[in-house]
Amino acid sequence: MSQPHRPTLVPYPGGGQLSAAAQVRRLVAFALQTGLPVALWRLPGTTHAQLCLSFSAEEALTGLPPNLEPGAPAGFAFFPFRDSDHNPALFLPANVFFDTKHAGQFWVNKTGPADFRLTELRQFLQAAPATASLLWHQSLQPAPATASPAEYAALVRRGLAAIEQGAVQKVVSSRAVRRNLPPGFDALLAFEELQARYPQAFVSLVSAPGAGTWLGATPEVLAEVTPEGIFRTMALAGTQPLTPGLTPQKAIWRQKEIEEQALVARYIVSCFKQLRLREYDEIGPRTVVAGELLHLRTDFAVHLRQVPFPSLGTDMLRLLHPTSAVGGMPRQAALDFLQQYEGYDRAYYSGFLGPVNLPQAGVARLFVNLRCMQLRPTEAILYAGTGLTIDSDPEREWEETELKLRTAGAVLDG
Numbered sequence: 001m002s003q004p005h006r007p008t009l010v011p012y013p014g015g016g017q018l019s020a021a022a023q024v025r026r027l028v029a030f031a032l033q034t035g036l037p038v039a040l041w042r043l044p045g046t047t048h049a050q051l052c053l054s055f056s057a058e059e060a061l062t063g064l065p066p067n068l069e070p071g072a073p074a075g076f077a078f079f080p081f082r083d084s085d086h087n088p089a090l091f092l093p094a095n096v097f098f099d100t101k102h103a104g105q106f107w108v109n110k111t112g113p114a115d116f117r118l119t120e121l122r123q124f125l126q127a128a129p130a131t132a133s134l135l136w137h138q139s140l141q142p143a144p145a146t147a148s149p150a151e152y153a154a155l156v157r158r159g160l161a162a163i164e165q166g167a168v169q170k171v172v173s174s175r176a177v178r179r180n181l182p183p184g185f186d187a188l189l190a191f192e193e194l195q196a197r198y199p200q201a202f203v204s205l206v207s208a209p210g211a212g213t214w215l216g217a218t219p220e221v222l223a224e225v226t227p228e229g230i231f232r233t234m235a236l237a238g239t240q241p242l243t244p245g246l247t248p249q250k251a252i253w254r255q256k257e258i259e260e261q262a263l264v265a266r267y268i269v270s271c272f273k274q275l276r277l278r279e280y281d282e283i284g285p286r287t288v289v290a291g292e293l294l295h296l297r298t299d300f301a302v303h304l305r306q307v308p309f310p311s312l313g314t315d316m317l318r319l320l321h322p323t324s325a326v327g328g329m330p331r332q333a334a335l336d337f338l339q340q341y342e343g344y345d346r347a348y349y350s351g352f353l354g355p356v357n358l359p360q361a362g363v364a365r366l367f368v369n370l371r372c373m374q375l376r377p378t379e380a381i382l383y384a385g386t387g388l389t390i391d392s393d394p395e396r397e398w399e400e401t402e403l404k405l406r407t408a409g410a411v412l413d414g
């Protein structure tokens with residue numbers, strides 16, 4: 001079990017001469033060379049990246065969704081869409097926490113048996129060559145099957161038939177795409193590029209034994225507890241391209257998208273009801289920009305200082321994942337449909353990820369892992385899905401996945 005967060009600030013060995021990016025690169029190089037998991041992320045609306053490194057790959061294996069309460073362990077959650085031996089649920093204990101805003105130092109959390117790693121890390125950072133090549137962790141799973149337009153249309157038609165038969169109201173079908181990495185591709189530079197392109201996204205780069213290496217820029221909050229003591233979640237669904245001249249104020253939505261998003265919002269309300277919580281704020285739906293796309297979004301907030309419900313974040317997380325924005329409604333029927341017909345392993349796409357009690361206790365930022373890719377030695381696997389409702393058209397749904405694939409795929413364009 002990971003320890004609670006009692007961090008000590010230590011100077012970065014030899015850090016004075018190095019840029020923040022070079023300091024990140026060395027910390028990542030250490031993790032990769034020693035077989036340890038590492039996560040890098042940039043929160044929406046901020047300009048500094050943060051890093052969490054664990055001193056034990058085994059300790060990162062966790063069966064249960066993370067506890068979001070202030071006394072719970074600090075670390076980085078990385079959960080698959082569906083928990084399995086192939087795609088283990090991970091919680092990376094924050095043995096080292098680094099923030100590019102405070103370069104030149106990092107926080108260390110006492111680790112017990114793995115304490116020797118700190119000495120190793122110090123020695124490595126002191127001596128590391130500036131241009132160490134990075135051998136990112138690889139998933140042991142084969143590359144997933146990719147659907148042709150005809151195969152994807154057949155999946156969509158199956159989904160529509162399931163909706164017509166009343167087995168589901170909504171199901172979110174998805175597919176994977178394989179793309180070669182451009183020559184000289186550098187995941188850390190791609191992580192920086194995503195930050196620059198999508199200032200309002202949660203940008204992440206996670207590399208862990210067993211899970212492989214994942215890069216993405218997601219617009220969707222799953223569960224947040226802010227420093228001000230506010231629990232937040234959102235219902236995000238409905239997609240249209242942000243074409244030149246279009247603004248969120250001018251966007252017009254079809255009944256299909258309105259209904260698709262309303263189902264997600266209703267599901268969130270039903271979770272609050274299940275917890276017998278009535279005091280929540282609901283704003284929306286509003287049109288929001290996510291990269292080159294527009295979505296419909298309803299924001300939900302609960303003021304935890306006014307509604308004393310210390311386990312709300314933890315409880316909601318367990319009820320929300322996987323949300324109807326990535327699975328469907330009713331939840332179990334939609335998940336069963338996907339298991340049977342989707343035809344590939346989503347792995348960590350449409351799972352969730354983010355820091356918990358990091359950097360400070362009582363703050364958690366978990367996002368749905370959308371607009372992401374899995375990095376392999378010579379190729380990237382990209383993923384995208386679309387919510388199907390009774391009015392869906394197979395060709396349009398294919399086009400929509402193409403648009404979504406462009407968000408993360410932009411860093412492969414060379």
Ligand SMILES: C=C(O[C@H]1C=CC=C(C(=O)O)[C@@H]1O)C(=O)O
Pocket residue numbers: 172174220236237238239295324325326370371383384385386387388404
């Ligand atoms: C499933 C994805 O997006 C979800 C989030 C926003 C809009 C969606 C939609 O319009 O279908 C999806 O529910 C994805 O990006 O792969």
